[in-house]
Amino acid sequence: MIPTKEHQNKYYKFLAKIPLFANIDEDELINFFHSVQVKQFYRNEMVTFDAEEHSKCYIVYEGLFKLTKIDEKGEEIVISIADVKDVVSPMHFSPHYDVCAEFMKKSTLLYFNKDVVDSFSTKNNQFSNNIIDLLANSVQKLMLIKEVLQLKSAKEKVGWYLVHSKINNTFELPYSKALIASYLGMKPESFSRALLSLKKDGVHLNNKTVILENEYELCKYCDKVTGSSCTSFLSNQCIHNRT
Amino acid sequence: MIPTKEHQNKYYKFLAKIPLFANIDEDELINFFHSVQVKQFYRNEMVTFDAEEHSKCYIVYEGLFKLTKIDEKGEEIVISIADVKDVVSPMHFSPHYDVCAEFMKKSTLLYFNKDVVDSFSTKNNQFSNNIIDLLANSVQKLMLIKEVLQLKSAKEKVGWYLVHSKINNTFELPYSKALIASYLGMKPESFSRALLSLKKDGVHLNNKTVILENEYELCKYCDKVTGSSCTSFLSNQCIHNRT
DNA sequence: ACTAAAAATTGACTTAAGTCAATAAACATA
DNA sequence: TATGTTTATTGACTTAAGTCAATTTTTAGT
Numbered sequence: 001m002i003p004t005k006e007h008q009n010k011y012y013k014f015l016a017k018i019p020l021f022a023n024i025d026e027d028e029l030i031n032f033f034h035s036v037q038v039k040q041f042y043r044n045e046m047v048t049f050d051a052e053e054h055s056k057c058y059i060v061y062e063g064l065f066k067l068t069k070i071d072e073k074g075e076e077i078v079i080s081i082a083d084v085k086d087v088v089s090p091m092h093f094s095p096h097y098d099v100c101a102e103f104m105k106k107s108t109l110l111y112f113n114k115d116v117v118d119s120f121s122t123k124n125n126q127f128s129n130n131i132i133d134l135l136a137n138s139v140q141k142l143m144l145i146k147e148v149l150q151l152k153s154a155k156e157k158v159g160w161y162l163v164h165s166k167i168n169n170t171f172e173l174p175y176s177k178a179l180i181a182s183y184l185g186m187k188p189e190s191f192s193r194a195l196l197s198l199k200k201d202g203v204h205l206n207n208k209t210v211i212l213e214n215e216y217e218l219c220k221y222c223d224k225v226t227g228s229s230c231t232s233f234l235s236n237q238c239i240h241n242r243t
Numbered sequence: 244m245i246p247t248k249e250h251q252n253k254y255y256k257f258l259a260k261i262p263l264f265a266n267i268d269e270d271e272l273i274n275f276f277h278s279v280q281v282k283q284f285y286r287n288e289m290v291t292f293d294a295e296e297h298s299k300c301y302i303v304y305e306g307l308f309k310l311t312k313i314d315e316k317g318e319e320i321v322i323s324i325a326d327v328k329d330v331v332s333p334m335h336f337s338p339h340y341d342v343c344a345e346f347m348k349k350s351t352l353l354y355f356n357k358d359v360v361d362s363f364s365t366k367n368n369q370f371s372n373n374i375i376d377l378l379a380n381s382v383q384k385l386m387l388i389k390e391v392l393q394l395k396s397a398k399e400k401v402g403w404y405l406v407h408s409k410i411n412n413t414f415e416l417p418y419s420k421a422l423i424a425s426y427l428g429m430k431p432e433s434f435s436r437a438l439l440s441l442k443k444d445g446v447h448l449n450n451k452t453v454i455l456e457n458e459y460e461l462c463k464y465c466d467k468v469t470g471s472s473c474t475s476f477l478s479n480q481c482i483h484n485r486t
Numbered sequence: 487a488c489t490a491a492a493a494a495t496t497g498a499c500t501t502a503a504g505t506c507a508a509t510a511a512a513c514a515t516a
Numbered sequence: 517t518a519t520g521t522t523t524a525t526t527g528a529c530t531t532a533a534g535t536c537a538a539t540t541t542t543t544a545g546t
Contacts, residue, residue, distance in 0.1 A: 071394045224339045
């Protein structure tokens with residue numbers, strides 16, 4: 001759907017702050033933004049992002065959804081969680097790769113069709129670079145979560161997610177426990193039991209807020225990439241500080 | 244190491260066939276290839292691809308290695324297998340993301356430094372597009388393997404890998420069973436037991452060659468992206484043919 | 487503030503895949 | 517073609533996380 005004039009301005013301002021559009025000349029950007037489209041999705045709505053229908057690039061303006069794959073038995077895995085400002089770009093997948101988007105909240109997505117994205121990236125080299133950064137980031141995130149899923153125990157997974165939240169979201173669990181559990185490839189029951197076990201080590205969860213008896217209980221679950229955004233990175237207490 | 248004149252020509256010919264360099268004007272390509280470097284690695288050699296030292300783009304000229312992550316206890320997961328013609332590009336990872344390359348054979352890697360890659364992609368839009376395709380492919384491959392690892396039983400994983408080999412490598416297992424097992428996130432013993440169970444369903448393995456009692460035993464393990472390269476894709480027998 | 491619905495927890499039990507150890511098959515190099 | 521080494525298989529046993537069912541806690545709408 002093409003947005004009304006009144007909405008356009010706020011969409012433009014929002015988009016201009018997304019890393020995908022960073023360091024691009026404002027005139028070119030505004031011109032590109034003319035082709036933005038908008039779509040609303042309802043809570044619990046499920047959409048298959050098959051590339052034929054969805055050869056687009058989506059940006060979450062508001063709301064939350066998870067990208068999932070579901071098998072014949074109804075078992076579901078979460079590939080990624082898409083929050084406000086996140087970019088999901090099925091136009092870059094194979095036409096035979098289907099993923100399912102499950103909306104956790106009423107959501108507004110802004111999107112561009114593949115042809116306009118491609119033609120803009122041909123004209124504008126910085127935009128190409130931004131796409132490269134976006135995809136490189138996805139690759140790294142997927143490699144990291146693969147490591148977490150395959151190498152860590154239930155308790156370590158939860159510990160890892162908590163440090164992650166500590167460092168990136170200032171001690172707040174950003175989503176429901178069930179959603180985080182499925183992102184970590186575990187059942188809510190196991191998540192709950194892992195939290196119980198962490199509590200014995202001094203890691204408490206007051207509703208969604210992480211509380212530590214003394215500051216460093218979670219450090220041992222930290223990975224280096226996450227850690228590099230920590231204020232104590234490479235300090236004496238930091239496990240990544242090996243000399 | 245800078246290659247000798249005599250070797251240059253064969254490297255150039257090899258590189259020109261890699262998708263990363265497809266559809267680029269030959270003169271520009273040859274000019275870019277002047278900056279290629281070469282490095283040899285020995286069987287069982289292990290190298291950490293930390294971004295500081297390895298802010299490069301590698302192409303496997305000959306040999307084989309696996310990209311792995313290893314934890315404190317020595318447990319290892321395989322992130323990807325890099326075979327001849329494959330591109331591995333640590334320059335696109337965060338400087339804090341370390342992966343380990345373990346060489347399975349004596350290998351020769353060609354590589355370009357980040358600065359020359361970046362400057363070529365600034366000048367040449369097609370090259371930018373090829374990098375985007377390369378990364379988009381990695382994303383999709385990682386999403387697919389995540390699905391395989393989390394959603395499938397041991398037997399289904401092996402079945403999936405076998406169809407994969409059937410379709411892409413004409414019925415040959417390309418690597419050792421132990422390597423394939425670890426790529427599938429399982430132990431060699433479990434791989435072996437899964438093969439035993441598949442044998443009961445008419446799937447035999449004569450050394451590394453897959454033999455089917457009647458043609459379609461493996462179809463139920465096929466995913467749609469892999470299937471799209473199958474000669475019988477969407478035929479009557481094909482499970483992706485739902486009407 | 488009240489109620490219904492949704493989300494999270496806890497306990498008892500099950501299970502698929504891992505571990506460890508012994509043996510067998512395949513490979514590579516003389 | 518023999519020999520030592522690596523890779524694969526098989527069997528007995530263990531275990532971490534899943535399942536199912538019963539509560540309890542939290543959330544959201546009136």
